[in-house]
Amino acid sequence: MIPEPAPRHSLVIPAYNEEARITPLLESITEFDGELIIVCDGTDRTAEIVKTISARRTDLIIRCLEFDHRLGKGGGVRAGLAVARAPLVGYFDADGSTTLGEMLRLFSSLDSADGAIGSRWVPGSNLTVRQGWMRRMESRGFNLIMRILYGLPYHDTQCGAKVFRKTAVDAVLSSMVSNGFEFDVELLWRLRSAGYTIIEVPIEWQNKGDSRVKKRDMIGMLSGLLRVRLHRGRA
Numbered sequence: 404m405i406p407e408p409a410p411r412h413s414l415v416i417p418a419y420n421e422e423a424r425i426t427p428l429l430e431s432i433t434e435f436d437g438e439l440i441i442v443c444d445g446t447d448r449t450a451e452i453v454k455t456i457s458a459r460r461t462d463l464i465i466r467c468l469e470f471d472h473r474l475g476k477g478g479g480v481r482a483g484l485a486v487a488r489a490p491l492v493g494y495f496d497a498d499g500s501t502t503l504g505e506m507l508r509l510f511s512s513l514d515s516a517d518g519a520i521g522s523r524w525v526p527g528s529n530l531t532v533r534q535g536w537m538r539r540m541e542s543r544g545f546n547l548i549m550r551i552l553y554g555l556p557y558h559d560t561q562c563g564a565k566v567f568r569k570t571a572v573d574a575v576l577s578s579m580v581s582n583g584f585e586f587d588v589e590l591l592w593r594l595r596s597a598g599y600t601i602i603e604v605p606i607e608w609q610n611k612g613d614s615r616v617k618k619r620d621m622i623g624m625l626s627g628l629l630r631v632r633l634h635r636g637r638a
């Protein structure tokens with residue numbers, strides 16, 4: 404049997420109880436030279452919907468990873484990245500806050516770096532629907548703390564659109580401990596500490612609302628990051 408060629412890109416979509424938003428996102432993708440890995444660990448019909456679309460859309464490679472317990476956003480992304488087969492990998496949110504076109508633009512900037520993160524807070528970005536001022540302040544404050552605590556020079560560590568060379572991700576993934584929304588910061592920190600270059604790229608972003616991020620997740624995110632920094636010390 405001739406082995407299937409590896410896809411060019413792997414994109415992970417963490418999808419926790421996304422039955423209302425996953426169909427429009429997948430249907431908006433008309434062409435993609437790669438695989439989509441949807442990580443479903445919720446309690447609604449997301450996985451069932453993904454499998455139905457996957458069977459019908461023979462023009463796309465859609466893989467559905469199913470879990471019977473909640474992994475957290477970070478845990479979900481990690482599970483997806485671990486089985487990604489392409490040399491260029493990444494992840495973005497299920498809510499359609501950014502588009503596949505923007506993800507392809509991020510991929511194309513990997514010519515000059517090992518990782519590229521979408522940023523809503525650098526010149527050239529386009530926020531078509533702005534976040535409320537409270538969430539914006541929290542985001543700015545969070546990034547400031549990350550600059551101080553982790554020495555990360557980025558303006559938007561939490562944007563859900565990120566791409567990397569698979570070799571870079573593979574080098575750090577097994578040391579990662581974060582499962583929640585703090586995953587992104589730990590990943591960036593470990594990659595930078597291992598000498599990989601990551602650039603920040605302006606992105607087009609539409610805030611969709613109906614966030615799964617609750618107050619307790621924010622507290623969990625900060626305390627998780629303090630724990631990683633204090634107890635693990637070095638990457």
Ligand SMILES: Nc1nc2c(ncn2[C@@H]2O[C@H](COP(=O)(O)OP(=O)(O)O[C@H]3O[C@H](CO)[C@@H](O)[C@H](O)[C@@H]3O)[C@@H](O)[C@H]2O)c(=O)[nH]1
Nearest residue numbers: 417418419442475476479496497561562563584614615616
């Ligand atoms: N598999 C899985 N996915 C999850 C989980 N929790 C959240 N997600 C997924 O993570 C993505 C982001 O969650 P949203 O509910 O859309 O929250 P948001 O407020 O719009 O998220 C923004 O802030 C987060 C925290 O800073 C960011 O991580 C996120 O990328 C985005 O910028 C969605 O695709 C959602 O399904 C989980 O436990 N498991």
